Amino acid sequence: MTNTERKRRNLTDAADCQRCGVEEESLDHIFRRCEIATDCWAASSPPTDFASSFHLPLSTWMEKACINNQTCGLGLSWRIIFPYILWNIWKNRNDLVFKNTLLPATMIVKKQRLKRWKLNVYSSNGLLPGRTLGLPDGLIIAKTRGFTHIIAETDSEALVQALDNGPRGDPSGSTLILDCYSLMNQFQEIKTTHVSREGNQCADFLANMGQNAAWGTTVLDHPPDGLSGLLNRDAMGSSTCRRR
Numbered sequence: 001m002t003n004t005e006r007k008r009r010n011l012t013d014a015a016d017c018q019r020c021g022v023e024e025e026s027l028d029h030i031f032r033r034c035e036i037a038t039d040c041w042a043a044s045s046p047p048t049d050f051a052s053s054f055h056l057p058l059s060t061w062m063e064k065a066c067i068n069n070q071t072c073g074l075g076l077s078w079r080i081i082f083p084y085i086l087w088n089i090w091k092n093r094n095d096l097v098f099k100n101t102l103l104p105a106t107m108i109v110k111k112q113r114l115k116r117w118k119l120n121v122y123s124s125n126g127l128l129p130g131r132t133l134g135l136p137d138g139l140i141i142a143k144t145r146g147f148t149h150i151i152a153e154t155d156s157e158a159l160v161q162a163l164d165n166g167p168r169g170d171p172s173g174s175t176l177i178l179d180c181y182s183l184m185n186q187f188q189e190i191k192t193t194h195v196s197r198e199g200n201q202c203a204d205f206l207a208n209m210g211q212n213a214a215w216g217t218t219v220l221d222h223p224p225d226g227l228s229g230l231l232n233r234d235a236m237g238s239s240t241c242r243r244r
């Protein structure tokens, strides 16, 4: 809760920002007006559209950033990067309030680069249909794009179990598991998890869309219409009861 809100509820006498002491600590101040926030946005090299949007109301400013398809100086879509930097600014503010620690803006933005990236791999029947599983292809794409920390989610319990059993874990002797291990060793960190397709709205959306697509692999550089909201909710951990 911001100090402005705490003062409104008579929980404190001082509504000042603990970081700068210049203004009251509103959400607008924390995310846009405080010096640490402006330094963070400058350090992230945002798209020009974003840099010229600070006059907008806070909620409108956030909404526009979450649908901004432009690429930022970090080399990634702004609609994906923006919520993470926003979260890190909020977390950094809480660390100051509760732990009396504060990172410089460059470190707050750099922490974003160390985030884990989620790779969703979904099959049609939950078994091990050989090369039709997308894990090797997804790992190659992630490696090509420079991602180092991966969370791979799949609806195939058999695949997760085989990977948990080690490089020789596939009783059918398929080279799929060996290929996966070879690729997985190229990342600094990777975790495989079983999630039902129904529990992941993003994967369900893409799977339904793919039913009418041509056979083979389709790479989407930007989320199609209808998926952005689901991705943002997933990135913020809004989904519930997904793992079992």
Ligand SMILES: [Zn+2]
Pocket (backbone or CB within 6 Å): 017, 018, 019, 020, 021, 022, 023, 029, 033, 034, 035
């Ligand atoms: Zn401040």
